[in-house]
Amino acid sequence: MERRRSIQSIKKINVLLVLVMIILFSNILYKGYEIFVPDSFKTIGAQIRKSSSNYLSEQIFVKSVPLLSYTFNNHSDLVKQEKLLGYETSYFKRFFSGHIPLIDYVLKEESLQYYTVAEVYPSIEQWQQEDEGNKNIDIAELEEESNHIEKPIENHIVKSYAYTLEQLKDFNFLMNNMYTVDNSIRVSPNDFNIEKWLSNDITVDFSKEEPKVLIYHTHSQEAFIDSRKGFVEDTVVGLGVELAEILKNDYEINVIHHTGVYDYPVRDRAYANAVGPISRILEENPSIEIVIDLHRDGVPDHLHFVTEINGKQTARIMFFNGISKTLVNGRMVENGYIPNPYVNENMALTLQMQLKAAEIFPGFTRRIYLRGERFNLHLKPRSLLIEVGAQTNTVEEAKNAMAPLAQILYEVFIGH
Structure with missing residues (x-):
């Protein structure tokens, strides 16, 4: 028995000695590598280690999140950017960005052009539920739109006193004067059907007392x-x-102002949180034709968007479009998970609003901003997302913008 214990003790000692020798040998190899191996070979080795680490990290991430694997395997049909936006404000984003370069590419996190509006959906299932919940509204509105006979362009076209039709049909002119395109998307001349947008009849009958306008705030905490x-x-x-x-008292327009909170305590789910309640309001009030989501922008602190209107310091405003497209393999494709059947109507509306503003209040508006998400602009053809100033404006400057904005809304929707 004592001999057996002695043998076991010797085995343990031998194992410890082997481990010590392995550690010492590894240290010798490492020191030799540092001293004798040229830097060029070290760079190659580092690249191999980095590539291996990235590959293994991606595989671990994919195996852990089946939805992500599905996204990668179907990238030509799905919108990879929208699938990963749920991680945009995640505490783990920095960690994964360091190990999976694809995430940085998908999220376009280096964009400095726009800071405030981010449409984040946590899962495909939620998108599907949301779309199911709005299916009846979309179908009914599409049927209504299909019954509308568009007037010939020569009989109904918005006249711009600020720009000529030739200027507006010039793609370079639009890019330099009318639109700001987020660097996560690409646009081409084919995306701007200016004559059709100008001929789009967006007038509204305000003669009845029923509500015609809904105002709400996806980001109610913006100050x-x-x-x-x-x-x-x-x-x-x-x-x-x-x-x-102002709309009620000065223009006799019946307005519903919804003050629901959707961005507190978690801001990154605001659009997903808002779509259900706003859809129910529209169902309960079928007379509503105009939906306005009122925001303020978020910009670098040295920027101050202000102009003077009627002797008052007034925050400048910006119309915002979400086109429900994404950049995949260098080309723009439709986003099937957050579709917007009213992109053209939305674009026509912001264009006509921009032209009217340039006519009666020059310098009041910034350029129309285009991004690839939807921003719940699919709820009505006459949906608007409007940014009023930024965090660098005062409350007074922002409130001074409401009177000129109301006048622009009124004149556009009565076809003045």
């Missing part, structure tokens, strides 16, 4: 440089109150 903490009237919700009162 301004001098906003008082805890005072709702100093946020974009306060702007909605101001705009609704």
Whole structure:
């Protein structure tokens, strides 16, 4: 028995000695590598290790998230950017970005052009449920639109006193003067059917007392440089109150102002949170034709968007379009998971709003911003997402923008 114990002790000692020798030998190899191997070979070795690490990390990530594997395997049909946007504000994003270069490419996180609006959907299942919930609305509105006979362009075309039709049909002119395109997407002349957009009849009959306009705020917590903490009237919700009162009192337009909160405590689900309640409001009020999502922009602190209108310092505004497309393998494709059947109607509306603003309040609007997501602009053909100033504007400057905005809305929708 004692001999057996002695043998076992010797085996343990031998194992420890072998481990020590392995460690020492590894250290010798490492030191030799550092001293004798040329730097060029070290670079190659580092690249091999990095590639191996990236590959293994990606495989681990894919195996852990089946949805991501499905996305990668069907990239020509699905929108990879939209699938991964749920990670955009995740605490794990920095970690995964360091190991999976594809994520940085998909999320386009280096964009400095636009800071505030980010449409984030947590899962494909939620997109499908959302689309199912709005299917009846979309079908009914599409049927209504299909019954509308578009007037010949020579009989119904918006006249611009700021720009000529030749200028508006010039793609380079549009890119230099009318539109800002987010660097996550690409556009071409074929994407701008200017004559059709100008001939699109977007007028609304305001003669009846039923509600025609819905104002709401996906990002209700957005405030301004001098906003008082805890005072709702100093946020974009306060702007909605101001705009609704002007439309009612000055133009006799019946407005519903919805003050639901969808960006607190979690901001990155705001659009997904808002779509259901807003859809129900539209179902309960079928007379509503105009939907306005009122925001304020987020920009670098040295920027201050202000102009003077009627002697008042006024925040400049920006119309925003989500075109429901994404960049895949160098070309733009339709986003099947967050479709918007009203992209052309939305684009026609912002163009006509931009032209009217340039006519009666030059310098009031910034260029129309285009991004690839949808931003719930699919809920109505006459859906608007409007940015009023930025976090660098004062509350007074932002509220001063509501009167000219109301006038532009009124004149565009009555076809003035």
